[in-house]
Amino acid sequence: MSSVSEFATWEPVLRLMLADDTDRRSARSARVAGRISRHGWSLAHRGAMSSTARIAVENIQTALARGGVQEIAFRAEVQPDGSTTLGLVWPSPVVEPAVGYPDLGVLVLADGALPEPWLRRPDPVPGAAPAPSVDLELLERTLRERLPDAVGATEEQIAAAEARLGVTLSDELKVVYRVTRVDWVDDFEGAISANNAVGCEISGLEHLNAVDGAVRHPGWYLGATEALRTPPDAAVQGVAGSPGWIGFGSNGGDEFAVDLTPGPAGHVGQVILVDHEQSLGAELVADSLTDFVLGRVREEGHTHHGDGLPAVAKVGTGGLETIEAAADPALEVLSIGAWAGTPFSLAPVAGLPRLRTLTALPGTLADPLEVAGFTGLEFLELGAREWRVLLDAGAVPRTLKAAAIKVRDQDHLPVVDLANEILALWDRPRIIQTLLEGDLGPAA
Structure with a gap:
């Protein structure tokens, strides 16, 4: 696995993902993230993959297979002058990978923890x-x-x-x-x-x-x-x-x-x-x-999930426009998506007896500390800054079974340290990240 921990191994992959970079051309740092597993990869890039990048990905896959490692996640920050910090995030028994997403994944806070629907009896x-x-x-x-x-x-x-x-x-x-x-x-x-x-x-x-x-x-x-x-x-x-x-x-x-x-x-x-x-x-x-x-079978559709109101509500662009519209005693899942307006207050759904899941994109909550008043949450996904507020206040709900950090236009590299702070509250093993330094040169 030594080759995977060398910056030169990853350089073609990073160059591929930065091919259409506009941030560094505007004198801003660029951030990229992805995953490579033994049998596939998740890399945000447009167009065909260059032969150099493909060979680099295949070499990483070969090294993972030889080392008995299923996959590796990575995140990098590239400065306008080309100086680069690359973080390699190694698999962890307490992290459920976010397949197809650049996010770190889900932090599982108890062995074998499952969402409530998969525990419910008939x-x-x-x-x-x-x-x-x-x-x-x-x-x-x-x-x-x-x-x-x-x-x-x-x-x-x-x-x-x-x-x-x-x-x-x-x-x-x-x-x-x-x-x-x-x-x-x-x-x-x-x-x-x-x-x-x-x-x-x-x-x-x-x-x-x-x-x-x-x-x-x-x-x-x-x-x-x-x-x-x-x-x-x-x-x-x-x-x-x-x-x-x-x-x-x-x-x-x-x-x-x-x-x-x-x-x-x-x-x-x-x-x-x-x-x-x-x-x-x-x-x-x-x-x-x-x-x-006797062959007398029926042709009926699959049983329906409760994927709509009142049990599941989606607030934001393309969904409900207010939290009040989602408030219902039967509400179990509240997801707050992209929103260009004033951040939302969670007060209208405080105290709802069945609310167990809250996901909110970064910047959509007026006061992250309102989350502390939710006494039945089992899953919480927030942005890094929102998690920082909860951790600093000692207000992370202890009813959680799992948690996730949503990364959007924020520093990727500190996410692992933030995740380890959350895991420490449940005495869970920490996530290992290897930091590598390199130079990709100035933007073309």
């Missing part, structure tokens, strides 16, 4: 019952006709699976495994036949699993600004996972599950599809396993 639905289409005799007869030589699971094996999962399987799912236990190890051909008979790549009884919401977490940058929504007419609850979503098969990428915790308009035992490209909710496929096996 709501009880009193009176939920199996669909009228459930027909245990028809289901068993159909499967035995399709699988005349299949060997089924014993009642003891089914009971063991229920004990492992901590739930009682639906009667339909029990019928399936009484007909075929699906043995992918000792009876591969029989398992393939079971796939054809059931209509998906079916799992063996011992591999039944409850869909874990934590596994679907997309990362804090996306997850912190999401909210759940289960409308009164929803068949499937908009949660990330449930102890009652029993995964029994797949279509090669997405997971089919029997839903024992349906939405208000759903049925116990309905079949849902958990899309691997989605992080919340699931799609209703069939009202029952009987319907699913």
Whole structure:
């Protein structure tokens, strides 16, 4: 990794990113930032990459692979005369990289911390019952006709699976495994036949699993600004996972599950599809396993996220024009974007019981100290100057699970020191930054 810590290695990359620089031509310092990983890069530049820069990037990627390092972030400040300070930010177990962004990333303030939606359990639905289409005799007869030589699971094996999962399987799912236990190890051909008979790549009884919401977490940058929504007419609850979503098969990428915790308009035992490209909710496929096996599937859209008012509000240019317009007891996520007007006061949303995420671009808050009055925040993203105000006042909310520093027209290099101050409040490991000095010469 020694070559990565040499300024000459990075010089072609910096020159590429400064090709259209106007700051130094105007006697101002220029600031650039980006990331290079083993398999890609995020570099802000226009036009094609020069062969020299491409070779430099590939050399850095090779060094990262040899050193067992996934990626490296960098940020540089270049003076008009060419003198340059380059900061290399090494991977940290407490930083979730900001993929596609020049920002440092998300500071995770507790091991395994997740946004609230990925921890939420499904709501009880009193009176939920199996669909009228459930027909245990028809289901068993159909499967035995399709699988005349299949060997089924014993009642003891089914009971063991229920004990492992901590739930009682639906009667339909029990019928399936009484007909075929699906043995992918000792009876591969029989398992393939079971796939054809059931209509998906079916799992063996011992591999039944409850869909874990934590596994679907997309990362804090996306997850912190999401909210759940289960409308009164929803068949499937908009949660990330449930102890009652029993995964029994797949279509090669997405997971089919029997839903024992349906939405208000759903049925116990309905079949849902958990899309691997989605992080919340699931799609209703069939009202029952009987319907699913018989090919009577539904075509309905994915359950909706709570990505709009009143749970999620975006204030600023292109969104709401006042904080008052976002104030609602149901508000969970408040994002303040670009705004050319007077900075906003947060007073209208102070004391809201469910507000857990606040993001605000640099310069958009009238008084950053108002953040100290938010007692339920779990994610906070502010500019460097706003964080400085909170740190100097000892006012950083201690309810936070994660935090981020938004860099815009500010010094990039001190961001790591600022982040380490935040991490220190939670006794988290510090981020390591290597500073290199070099000279790129005056602007062309």
